[in-house]
């Protein structure tokens with residue numbers, strides 16, 4: 305199957321021995337019955353948090369969080385502590401951790417079971433994963449490379465306690481000067497930090513500084529604005545009037561961009577920092593299992609699952625920021641968007657970009 309894959313676009317200024325997977329054009333399955341849509345679909349207010357286990361974990365996390373870690377709480381969801389002078393938009397609770405883990409799964413599938421595409425050497429020793437979230441990438445990397453030491457950082461201690469011995473997690477705000485010395489890491493991994501970075505040039509400059517000469521930095525970002533190529537998403541859909549509207553407008557309100565691809569932040573920052581052999585690969589992430597291509601259909605189902613698993617987590621803070629705290633209509637929009645996410649006749653996708661580059665030897 306891999307023969308039929310190619311990236312939707314690629315620009316390169318060097319050569320790489322490890323070619324990333326190619327992506328087939330996304331073609332929709334014809335006349336598929338929308339079995340989920342045809343079922344009676346009732347919106348359940350607590351659907352995002354409806355497992356008994358999930359609520360136990362959440363309530364115990366909430367009590368620890370509020371007493372010791374001083375997390376911010378918005379309508380029952382916990383967010384990073386106020387001690388960081390940033391305003392990151394998703395919660396740090398178990399519900400969101402699940403979505404981060406599902407996201408990791410679809411991105412790994414997209415890369416045909418690879419954790420990265422930069423041509424790092426097998427004897428990689430020291431790795432830094434900025435904004436590690438649940439820590440799942442760091443943990444998987446550490447398992448694949450037991451001789452490497454992996455450090456994952458985040459605003460929130462939302463990583464598991466039981467991890468491979470060669471992984472450790474640290475709390476650090478990546479928008480502040482990084483604590484590591486120059487030339488410290490063989491590989492710096494940056495993924496899904498859209499909405500978190502006020503200055504991409506400064507961010508990538510810090511990644512360059514801590515990378516040793518000859519080492520690599522890889523950035524993966526998704527533009528969460530939902531698009532389609534065949535007009536299947538109507539202008540009055542919640543995908544457009546709710547989701548896209550929130551992500552169109554929130555960046556201007558909180559001072560970080562949610563459109564890294566539109567502005568080409570990654571590639572231009574890599575060039576400005578001085579990397580060489582920069583490679584850029586773009587993919588489309590389908591939403592739902594509508595593509596005919598088997599792998600892309602599977603990727604799309606996990607993208608859909610990530611969103612459905614925590615639609616509230618992705619939209620609550622953006623809604624309050626863009627529309628005003630507790631503005632009416634939120635639950636109705638969530639409900640409508642859930643129905644649309646289940647509708648296989650809507651051929652939505654988001655765009656994802658991988659950029660990597662090498663720090664020159666001298």
Ligand SMILES: C[S@@+](CC[C@H](N)C(=O)[O-])C[C@H]1O[C@@H](n2cnc3c(N)ncnc32)[C@H](O)[C@@H]1O
Pocket residue numbers: 384390392396404408434435436437438439440441457458459460476477478479494495496497500
């Ligand atoms: C969407 S998650 C991605 C997690 C992980 N990189 C992955 O791809 O699996 C974004 C993570 O970035 C973290 N984050 C946001 N702003 C940050 C900052 N200023 N410094 C460090 N981490 C940050 C969030 O707490 C969250 O865990």
